[in-house]
Amino acid sequence: MTELTRPPAPEAHPAPIVEMTDISISFPGVKALDGVSFRMFPGEVHSLMGENGAGKSTLIKALTGVYQIDSGTIVLGGEQVSFHTTAQAQDAGISTVYQEVNLLPNLSVAENIMLGREPRRFGAIDTRRMRAQAREVLEGLGLDIDPGSLLASHSLALQQLIAIARAINIDARVLILDEPTSSLDADEVAELFRIIRSLKDDGVAILFVSHFLDQVYEIADRLTVFRNGRLVGEYLTPDLLRIDLVQKMIGKEISTLEDLEQRVREADAEGGDPTVFVRARGLGRKGAVNPVDLTIHEGEVVGFAGLLGSGRTEVARLLGGIDRADSGELTIRGAQEKLRTPRQALSERIAYSSENRRSEGIVDELTVRDNIVLALQADRGWFRPIPKKRQDELADSYIQALNIRPANKDAIVRNLSGGNQQKVLLARWLAVAPRLLILDEPTRGIDIGAKAEIQKLVVSLAENGMSVVYISAELEEVLRLSHRIVVMRDREKVADLPNEDITVDSLLALIAEGSGDEESTGDAA
Structure with missing residues (x-):
């Protein structure tokens, strides 16, 4: 049942700047949004939460004119609106900064900020005034960047901040940040959050979309949770425990196990198959996943659990040679290797099956x-x-x-x-x-019969000595097939424990809170 929990509006801002009511959008065979409501207040950071397919992106596209709604109303600043293009939404004061920076690297910083709004003199672009105006925008955000410098000469983090500068240069009332921290390190995230707080103080309503729970709880004032295209509820962030948020996103009740952290700490003492196929030490990639220690034995199914964006796929791609690690070392059958390409991984008998088939x-x-x-x-x-x-x-x-x-x-x-x-x-x-088969969401979007056949195949392969890394958002599936469970959260491994007496509830607790213990069973070979 949909939980229409909605806290009162903040006293300083009694009227929402955005109010979407009973929004429904359908595509052939799919109801992407089913009568959902959503609101944002000036001077607030609001996070839209939900797993993949929950309807977050669809709602944002409805607000920004990418999709037309089938039913419902959208009110902006007290007036009902209907945007048919993104340009109309932008003209009304709604700006979006996407995960992939949508700027022109071959142009200057000033040209990117002022693109389409360049000041002119005698019909030509007034470069001096354009750079002066861009500098004023940058300084307003506390950024010391040369407006005349080439955009491509700056880091991805600075490009992200320049994209925000461009977005607010249209007098944005609403700023949508879609996964803005996915490629940033801790220092870069801190700088972004400084900018967000500054904009919040200026009265901008900010929608912060992220799968990183720590960041959401650090920056967001308010949360709205979607699940399967429906509204679960709206909450003030301090009023909603993380474990309760995960439960609402996934749709399962969670029982916190008091001895869970102790179990994780003691897991190293338990022995395992001495035949190691792969051992990773400090394996990581900046902006993708923090250094991870991991051991995979022959004939072992290692299940990866975690929310979307937790780092589970990023680790798999490093093991499969899809992405190149920039830290740590990888040992395969006792020999240290550097996997630079998928073909090189295949030569080591490691095969990676992507989640995006x-x-x-x-x-x-x-x-x-x-x-x-x-x-x-x-x-x-x-x-x-x-x-x-x-x-x-x-x-x-x-x-x-x-x-x-x-x-x-x-x-x-x-x-x-x-x-x-x-x-x-x-x-x-x-x-x-292969000697190691990496399966990323192998049963997503397929029928029950095919899913059962693939699960039986995984068990059979392991029984015949193949190592398997198994990633799935369905925790019951991970528990059913795995000898050992690795839990990822916010790009870090937070637990690695044998699949003994683990329940969905205990896994959800780890996903929500983490173990707080860097030791892990899988690294004791």
């Missing part, structure tokens, strides 16, 4: 056969083509083993169901005979 997985214009042999051919080298007969044998064997339907190796993959596409992707990686 559409853009980083299947090639939907190709046949089932072509998709299955793709990684094997890449590993073999393109100048040594796999004979057609061998391709057919491989495709037929995996179609049968994984129950891919239709059982036609010449079928075009885009015409298969999501579950069967996922099976084709698994077949591709199994064809290279």
Whole structure:
């Protein structure tokens, strides 16, 4: 049942600057927003919380003119509005700074800030006045940046702040920051928060969207929680415990286990399989995930649990050679290695199956056969083509083993169901005979039958000696399949413990609060 918890408006600002009421938006086969309401107040930082698919992005796009609403009303500054373009929303005082900086790196800082609003003299851009105006905006934010410098010469963090300077230069009443800290380190986040507090003091209403709970609780005055396209409730941040927030986002009741932290501390004392396949020490990537220690044994399924953006995928991508680590070391079968490319990881018999099977997985214009042999051919080298007969044998064997339907190796993959596409992707990686298979959300968006078959396959692979890293937002699934659980929160590993008597409740408690203990079972080999 939707919990319409709504605290009173702050006394200093009795009227909201934004009020969205009973908003509904549908796409073919999906109701993205179902009668939700949302409001923002001047001089407040408001965080919109929810898991992937909760409706956060859809609501923002409805407010900024990207999507048209099916029903409901949007009121801005006391007047009902209907934006058909982002330009209309911007003209009304709503600015958005996206996770990926949407500026022009080949132009100067001043040109980016004033783009489309350049002062002119005798029909030409008045460069001196443009730089003076840009400097005034930057100084208003406490930023000492040369307006004439090339944008590309600055760090990503400064580019993010320059994007905010551009956003407020239109006299923004509402500023939307979409995952602004995803690529920033701690010092850069602190500088961003200084800017946010300054804008808040100036009366700007700020929507701060982030998956980092520590940051949300540090900067946000108010929280609104969505789940599955519906409103769960609106809360003043100090009134909502973190563990309660996670429960509301995920939709499960949580019981805090008093002995949970003690269990994590004692987990190192328990022995494990002495045969280590991979050991990571301080493995990390700036702006993506903080240094992590991790050990994976042969025949072991290591489940990763954590909210979206916790760092679980980022660790997997480092192990799979998709992203290059800039700190730490990785040992594979006793030898120290540096994985710089996915192909190099394949040569070490490590295969990574992405959570985004559409853009980083299947090639939907190709046949089932072509998709299955793709990684094997890449590993073999393109100048040594796999004979057609061998391709057919491989495709037929995996179609049968994984129950891919239709059982036609010449079928075009885009015409298969999501579950069967996922099976084709698994077949591709199994064809290279990996020693470590990294599966990121392998059962997301597929039907129950296909999900059960993939789970059975994971268990079977581990029984036959393959190591598996298994990432899933469904905690029951992680618990069902894993020998050991690694918990990630805010880009850090907060727990690593054997899957003994762990419950969904205890996992949720760790995701919400963390263990506070840097020791972990998985690092004691």
